[in-house]
Amino acid sequence: DQQVKQNSPSLSVQEGRISILNCDYTNSMFDYFLWYKKYPAEGPTFLISISSIKDKNEDGRFTVFLNKSAKHLSLHIVPSQPGDSAVYFCAASPFQGAQKLVFGQGTRLTINP
Amino acid sequence: DVKVTQSSRYLVKRTGEKVFLECVQDMDHENMFWYRQDPGLGLRLIYFSYDVKMKEKGDIPEGYSVSREKKERFSLILESASTNQTSMYLCASSLPMGLYGNQPQHFGDGTRLSIL
Numbered sequence: 001d002q003q004v005k006q007n008s009p010s011l012s013v014q015e016g017r018i019s020i021l022n023c024d025y026t027n028s029m030f031d032y033f034l035w036y037k038k039y040p041a042e043g044p045t046f047l048i049s050i051s052s053i054k055d056k057n058e059d060g061r062f063t064v065f066l067n068k069s070a071k072h073l074s075l076h077i078v079p080s081q082p083g084d085s086a087v088y089f090c091a092a093s094p095f096q097g098a099q100k101l102v103f104g105q106g107t108r109l110t111i112n113p
Numbered sequence: 114d115v116k117v118t119q120s121s122r123y124l125v126k127r128t129g130e131k132v133f134l135e136c137v138q139d140m141d142h143e144n145m146f147w148y149r150q151d152p153g154l155g156l157r158l159i160y161f162s163y164d165v166k167m168k169e170k171g172d173i174p175e176g177y178s179v180s181r182e183k184k185e186r187f188s189l190i191l192e193s194a195s196t197n198q199t200s201m202y203l204c205a206s207s208l209p210m211g212l213y214g215n216q217p218q219h220f221g222d223g224t225r226l227s228i229l
Contacts, residue, residue: 004155006155009153032215034217036220041122041222041223042222042223043117043203043205043220043221043222043223044156044203044220045220046217046218046219049215049217051215089155089156091156093215095210099144099207099210099215099216099218100146100158100161100171101146101156101158101218102158102172103148103155103156103157104155105153105154105155106155
């Protein structure tokens, strides 16, 4: 049972445009959401997070939006740059001690010049 | 910056061998985690530990065990390696939520393990 889903395995965007990556979840106990970026042969790097008390969090070119009623979050990257080409994972955690993360399957983002 | 170091980047072992994967973090984090990453499945949690000598099963613990004798070190053990354990293994650490609020996990670069 996939509790966190990224339905798009890949996404291709032109440099300078907006990249929008989507993620859906099913468990209403999740209250902390994260995006990680992963290059080949490296571990995932934390990008941005949002807690359920907010609906938006911004950090430079990266903005995460949370729609709790729809159980949906999205990551917006504006403007997209070639270095953004990577696999992006969304992850979710319930409100409890060790904050176990549940990951989506990942979306491969390719930024074209 | 948080540094999570996994002892091997690549490892090749044979079916039936006992395999040890080591992970060390330098930020005094209480929580440590082991995941495996497989194509189309994302990262799946194998085991985690929230304190020395404490461990809890994740979503796919079968065929694995862990050891945490020191705060900075978390070992994953494949008791008798099988070919379906060929995968990328990722270690992570984090601060405890209770003291610091929501905390991201920080990952090592992974160990690509092949079981022949």
